Amino acid sequence: MSVWRLAWTYLWARPLSAALNIVLLTLGLTVVGAVLQAQAQVERALQRDLAGIDLVVGAKGSPMQLILAGVYHLDVPPGNIPLAEVERLQQHPQVERLIPLSLGDNIDGFRIVGTTPDYITHYGATLATGAVWTAPMQAVLGAEVARATGLKLGDGFYGAHGLGAGGAVHEEVAYRVSGVLAPCACVLDRLALTATESVWQVHDEMHGASEMDAQDLVALQADREVTLALIRYSTPLAAVTFPRAVNATERLQAAAPAMEITRLLSMLGVGTRAVQALGVVLLLVAALSVLVALWQALRERRADIALMRLLGVRPARLAGLLLAEALWLALLSLLLAVALSGGLTALLGFVLAQKQSLLLSGSWAWSVWWPVPLLALAVALLAALLPAVAAYRQDVHTLLSVR
Amino acid sequence: MITTLGLAFQFAGAPAPLRFPDVDLPQGGTLLVRGPSGCGKSTWLGLVSGLLSPGAGQVRVANTVLNDLSGAERDRWRARHVGVLPQRLHLSASLSVRDNLALVYFAAGLAVDQRAIDERLQALGVYGLAGRRPAQLSGGQAQRVALARALLLRPPVLLADEPTASLDDEACATALALLRDHAQAAGATLVVATHDSRAVLALAGAAELRLSGQQEAVA
Numbered sequence: 001m002s003v004w005r006l007a008w009t010y011l012w013a014r015p016l017s018a019a020l021n022i023v024l025l026t027l028g029l030t031v032v033g034a035v036l037q038a039q040a041q042v043e044r045a046l047q048r049d050l051a052g053i054d055l056v057v058g059a060k061g062s063p064m065q066l067i068l069a070g071v072y073h074l075d076v077p078p079g080n081i082p083l084a085e086v087e088r089l090q091q092h093p094q095v096e097r098l099i100p101l102s103l104g105d106n107i108d109g110f111r112i113v114g115t116t117p118d119y120i121t122h123y124g125a126t127l128a129t130g131a132v133w134t135a136p137m138q139a140v141l142g143a144e145v146a147r148a149t150g151l152k153l154g155d156g157f158y159g160a161h162g163l164g165a166g167g168a169v170h171e172e173v174a175y176r177v178s179g180v181l182a183p184c185a186c187v188l189d190r191l192a193l194t195a196t197e198s199v200w201q202v203h204d205e206m207h208g209a210s211e212m213d214a215q216d217l218v219a220l221q222a223d224r225e226v227t228l229a230l231i232r233y234s235t236p237l238a239a240v241t242f243p244r245a246v247n248a249t250e251r252l253q254a255a256a257p258a259m260e261i262t263r264l265l266s267m268l269g270v271g272t273r274a275v276q277a278l279g280v281v282l283l284l285v286a287a288l289s290v291l292v293a294l295w296q297a298l299r300e301r302r303a304d305i306a307l308m309r310l311l312g313v314r315p316a317r318l319a320g321l322l323l324a325e326a327l328w329l330a331l332l333s334l335l336l337a338v339a340l341s342g343g344l345t346a347l348l349g350f351v352l353a354q355k356q357s358l359l360l361s362g363s364w365a366w367s368v369w370w371p372v373p374l375l376a377l378a379v380a381l382l383a384a385l386l387p388a389v390a391a392y393r394q395d396v397h398t399l400l401s402v403r
Numbered sequence: 404m405i406t407t408l409g410l411a412f413q414f415a416g417a418p419a420p421l422r423f424p425d426v427d428l429p430q431g432g433t434l435l436v437r438g439p440s441g442c443g444k445s446t447w448l449g450l451v452s453g454l455l456s457p458g459a460g461q462v463r464v465a466n467t468v469l470n471d472l473s474g475a476e477r478d479r480w481r482a483r484h485v486g487v488l489p490q491r492l493h494l495s496a497s498l499s500v501r502d503n504l505a506l507v508y509f510a511a512g513l514a515v516d517q518r519a520i521d522e523r524l525q526a527l528g529v530y531g532l533a534g535r536r537p538a539q540l541s542g543g544q545a546q547r548v549a550l551a552r553a554l555l556l557r558p559p560v561l562l563a564d565e566p567t568a569s570l571d572d573e574a575c576a577t578a579l580a581l582l583r584d585h586a587q588a589a590g591a592t593l594v595v596a597t598h599d600s601r602a603v604l605a606l607a608g609a610a611e612l613r614l615s616g617q618q619e620a621v622a
Contacts, residue, residue: 001502001509013497307493310454311510312482314475 003317007324010297017293018329024289025333025379026340028282033341033372035275038348040368043265046072049187050257052122054239057081057089057246058228063255064264070101070228071257073111073187076163077103080225081252089229089246094238097122100226102199107157109165110145112175112192114199114226122230123186129153130179136197138178144189146180153177159202172205196226283379290329290383294322298387305394319388326384330376337372404430405451405560405592409460412446420458423447426612428592430465430559433583435606436596438614444596447614448562451594452485453477465559465592482511486553486591488563488582492545494537500524500548501533507555523551527581543574547581554585561591567599579605 011018049071056070061078068075083100090098099122102114113119117132120140130153132140141151151157156174161167175194183189204220212220233239239256246254298305305318405428413420421443428434436444449455450462453469456477462469465484472480494503501520508515524530527547537545546566553561563582567575579595579602586593595602595609 001505001515003509006506006509009502010497301495301497303491303493304495304497307489307495308506308510309478310452310481310487310489310493311507312478312480313510314478 003320003324004328007321007328010301010321011325011328014293014297017296021286021290021293021329022333022336024282024286025329025376026336028279028284028286028379029333029337029372029376030340030344031279031282032276032375033337033369034344035272035279036368036371037341037345039272041345042268046261046265048185050261052232053230053257054233055231055243055246056228056255056257057086057231057252058255059251060253063253064260066228066253066255067257067260069103070230071187073103073113073191077227078253080227081229083224083226085249085252086226086229089231092242094234094242095231096234097232099230100196101228101230102196102225103163103227104199105159105161105170105202106163106165106167107145107159107175107192108149110142110148110190110192111163112139112159112194112199114194114196116196119193119230120181120188123184123188125181125184125186125188127179128182130177133178133193133195133198136195136201137173137175139175139192139194139198140179140181141177142181142189142191142193143183145192151177153180161206170202170206173202200224283375286333287379287383290326290379291386294326294384294387295390297325298322298390302394305391309394315392315394318394319392322388322391323381323384326380327377330380334373334376337376341369341372404428404463404465405434405594406463407451407460408463410447410450410457410462411459412443412450412455413458421446423450423460423614424612426610428594428610430592431587431590433586433593433606433609434595434612435603435609436594436612436614437598437603439598442614444598444614445564447612448487448564448594448596451560452487452562453481479512482507483556484558484560486556486558486561488546488549488553488561488566490565490568492537492549494540494545494549494552496537498536499533500529500535500537500540503537503548504552504555507552511556513556519555523555524548526585527551542570543577546578550581550585554589554591557589557591559591561586561589561593563593563595565597565599566595567597567602572601575599575601576605 053071056066058066058070058077059079059081065075065078069077086098086100089095097118099115099118101119103111105112120132127140128143130140139157141149146152149157155177157177158169158171158174160169175192175198181188207220233242243254243256246252308318309315405426407423407426409425410423411420412423423443426434436447438444446455450457451464453464453472456474457470467480467484469477469480494500495506498506504520504523505515521530521533524533527550529544529547529551532540532544532548537548540548561582566578566582570578582593582595583606595606597603
């Protein structure tokens with residue numbers, strides 16, 4: 001008969017107390033684990049989409065807004081910038097690559113982005129079917145967009161005005177699906193991509209371009225705008241001077257994604273720390289509860305402990321028995337917490353995907369979960385310490401004399 | 404075999420040590436430890452079983468001088484050499500009868516021998532109760548289970564503390580007969596601590612150790 005089996009028997013000799021303690025411990029571990037998971041996943045999703053983008057240039061406004069709108073497609077952009085200025089930036093020697101983005105319309109709440117095929121190659125996305133657009137009004141759908149709208153290769157669709165679902169529909173000009181991207185687990189999954197010219201054409205039609213005279217059309221051509229531009233530097237030195245030069249212009253603003261995201265994460269950090277603190281408090285309560293349960297068990301089992309001493313069990317082994325009981329509790333809670341946290345993460349990923357927000361996966365990031373088993377172990381040790389010492393010091397002779 | 408020489412034990416806070424008469428009991432013998440409540444019977448049993456260490460004098464049990472052993476060594480020695488039948492039996496309420504016996508192996512650090520447990524339960528006529536909890540046993544059944552536990556490892560010494568305290572005459576006679584017969588069958592030295600005159604009568608011919616509870620001179 002091993003210490004573990006005996007501890008197991010003793011644990012379940014009081015099933016209600018054991019079950020309650022397991023529930024408490026499981027809740028505490030799950031909250032801590034879930035916070036760690038969510039934190040890591042959000043961070044990973046944010047870092048993944050900004051890879052390779054050194055600077056975002058757009059209209060004057062909040063740099064955070066520019067990043068959220070331009071890189072993650074979560075916020076509305078601050079405004080548009082003249083195409084001429086963007087073309088001028090493209091010629092700059094410190095710019096290796098510039099990807100223009102034109103926002104303004106959506107399909108079923110998914111943004112239609114006018115851009116160049118560079119945008120697709122930037123994220124290393126590949127086409128599941130069809131091909132990249134070769135003319136205006138052809139569109140390549142992200143995997144999530146194709147799934148949600150049910151549009152297939154060759155289907156036509158109208159864009160709706162605005163960045164959220166429910167704007168006025170541009171029934172004048174229809175898009176045609178020229179390709180569908182394979183899932184890339186990046187921001188492209190929830191975008192519909194098209195040529196920059198398509199966006200211009202749709203809005204020209206809206207403003208009645210087909211009825212304009214030649215002079216007005218020329219003016220329209222001269223006023224071409226894009227929403228923002230994603231820039232990769234040709235040299236790291238550009239980070240020092242380039243943004244300053246852009247910000248000095250009258251209409252342009254530059255924002256470095258890496259910097260803004262660090263700022264965003266530190267703001268989110270306050271929230272996650274609060275939830276983490278809640279988890280730690282839950283764990284402490286659980287530890288106290290296990291301590292009380294073991295202490296109670298010790299009192300109930302005074303006779304058993306005296307008996308075991310009488311049978312020749314060393315005091316250290318008695319202490320080990322209580323410790324083993326606490327470790328059983330921790331192990332069972334840990335297993336339950338693993339199952340529960342996995343379920344919660346999957347649920348969270350599902351809900352966020354439904355809301356077309358950041359793409360989180362329901363997959364388990366073991367690398368960030370490692371503190372949870374350690375916490376479970378710490379709680380078990382903490383809770384068992386006092387009762388174990390008491391068991392160790394139990395004076396068997398006085399116990400036996402108690403009639 | 405139990406031999407004591409000039410044994411004394413000092414309780415914390417007591418003005419003078421409790422002194423015990425010398426004992427020289429051969430292997431397989433029977434000893435009655437008599438005296439009123441509080442005279443030191445439990446203390447003497449504690450010294451002989453190695454639970455307590457004497458303030459003075461020497462204890463030699465089953466060819467081992469307990470004075471020479473450390474606390475942990477005495478625990479290990481007790482597990483193999485002394486079977487104890489405590490007054491309140493001390494069967495664990497959390498464990499089945501079978502697991503209560505298995506606890507002996509746990510204490511001795513041995514692998515559980517289920518056959519030995521079965522045989523011992525059979526010998527005491529309680530084999531059918533192996534799956535029960537102690538709360539489901541009658542007083543007599545519980546005593547048989549406790550005796551089975553005390554004899555499981557065939558210890559050379561069997562200590563019984565007030566084995567007849569709460570029994571009626573018939574159960575008292577049965578209990579003492581069981582004790583004597585099984586101790587004899589196992590060749591164990593039997594020590595019965597009691598203030599019950601029925602036990603004294605039933606174990607007539609046994610050696611006696613009379614304790615008065617007073618400070619006694621070394622005999």
